[in-house]
Amino acid sequence: MSGTGEYRDRPVRPYVLTGGRAVPTRNTIRPDTLVIAASPGMPLPVSAGRTERALLGMCRSLLSLAEAAAYLELPVSVVMVVASDLVDSGHLLVRTPGGAPVSREVLQELLHGLRKLA
Amino acid sequence: MAYASSPDGAPENGASETCGRYLAETVQRSAKILVVGAFGVGKTTLIGSVSEITPLRTEEAMTTASVGVDDLAGLGDKKATTVAMDFGRITVSPRLVLYLFGMPGQRRFWDLWEGLAEGAVGALVLADTRRLEQSFEVLDQLETHTAELPFALAINQFPNSPWCSEDELADALDLPPRTPVTSCDARDRAGSVKALITLVEHALANQKVPS
Numbered sequence: 575m576s577g578t579g580e581y582r583d584r585p586v587r588p589y590v591l592t593g594g595r596a597v598p599t600r601n602t603i604r605p606d607t608l609v610i611a612a613s614p615g616m617p618l619p620v621s622a623g624r625t626e627r628a629l630l631g632m633c634r635s636l637l638s639l640a641e642a643a644a645y646l647e648l649p650v651s652v653v654m655v656v657a658s659d660l661v662d663s664g665h666l667l668v669r670t671p672g673g674a675p676v677s678r679e680v681l682q683e684l685l686h687g688l689r690k691l692a
Numbered sequence: 693m694a695y696a697s698s699p700d701g702a703p704e705n706g707a708s709e710t711c712g713r714y715l716a717e718t719v720q721r722s723a724k725i726l727v728v729g730a731f732g733v734g735k736t737t738l739i740g741s742v743s744e745i746t747p748l749r750t751e752e753a754m755t756t757a758s759v760g761v762d763d764l765a766g767l768g769d770k771k772a773t774t775v776a777m778d779f780g781r782i783t784v785s786p787r788l789v790l791y792l793f794g795m796p797g798q799r800r801f802w803d804l805w806e807g808l809a810e811g812a813v814g815a816l817v818l819a820d821t822r823r824l825e826q827s828f829e830v831l832d833q834l835e836t837h838t839a840e841l842p843f844a845l846a847i848n849q850f851p852n853s854p855w856c857s858e859d860e861l862a863d864a865l866d867l868p869p870r871t872p873v874t875s876c877d878a879r880d881r882a883g884s885v886k887a888l889i890t891l892v893e894h895a896l897a898n899q900k901v902p903s
Contacts (some may be wrong), residue, residue: 604808604810604811605777605779605791605793605808606722606723606724606791606793606808606811607722608715608719608721608722608789635714635715635717636714636715636716636717636719637713637714637715638715638722638781638789638791640748640750640777640779640791640793641713641745641748641781643750644748644749644750644779645713645748648750649750650750650777669719669720669721670720670721670722673810673811674811675811676723676811676812676813676895678896678899680721680723680788681813681892681895681896681899682896683784683785683787683788684723684784684788684790684813684892685889685892685893685896686784686785687782687784687785687788687790688782688784688790688885688888688889688892689889690784691742691782691784691885692882692885692886692889
């Protein structure tokens with residue numbers, strides 16, 4: 575992304591990449607959802623587009639969808655829709671579903687970790 | 693990646709964009725904190741000072757269409773901004789990673805953050821005492837649309853900021869009772885981490901016991 579503040583149009587509109595969809599098929603997909611490619615050998619169907627391939631390649635190791643979107647220079651909303659399809663087809667695994675309330679244990683672990691950094 | 697808005701916000705650990713991009717395989721879950729506040733208040737700077745990765749940016753740059761809409765008073769040489777979300781991350785334990793999402797303060801972008809608030813630990817509201825009135829919108833949004841979300845107020849201390857006591861601030865901003873108020877220099881890692889700790893402690897204290 576350019577940091578110059580210039581508006582940079584894309585040759586392809588985001589909704590083209592998602593087949594016109596704005597909402598992922600799964601409601602557990604969030605920008606902070608952690609994902610990883612299922613098995614590296616599992617080929618995508620020939621019909622898979624460039625965005626699917628790029629996202630799956632990016633997720634060869636554990637990453638959040640927000641990070642994948644930033645590195646691919648795509649809007650997070652687009653990446654969430656495409657990731658959801660890849661989860662449905664078994665190519666992408668979700669490590670932690672997003673949107674669930676945080677448990678007390680997680681809050682305590684977080685507090686402990688932050689105190690060590692301070 | 694050029695970083696127009698936060699020359700001082702680069703992380704000190706020198707993480708490059710390729711090395712350390714991926715999370716450790718041991719990480720089992722993520723938590724998120726929203727860093728919210730008015731335009732130019734230092735959200736990206738704070739994220740940059742605590743993040744283990746160079747802060748990342750998604751979505752597009754704001755165009756000159758925002759001139760006259762977004763208030764640039766007192767912002768010195770801040771030339772460019774984005775409609776986008778800046779974010780960073782901290783691996784707080786081998787199992788847990790924390791994401792910090794910087795959310796735009798302007799009312800017209802709030803649609804972006806309602807989905808993100810789901811499952812969030814809380815929101816750290818960053819405010820600037822020179823332009824305190826600009827925090828009203830953000831606080832109003834938090835109280836009406838994300839009422840369940842715990843939040844803490846952190847004053848980003850600028851060199852020419854007028855000094856206000858925490859009580860004065862709580863009064864001026866009409867904060868809900870027991871809302872923590874703290875101050876920090878968003879460029880300082882330790883101070884910014886302390887502000888995050890204040891929020892997490894508040895979230896823990898406010899948590900409803902499920903069983």
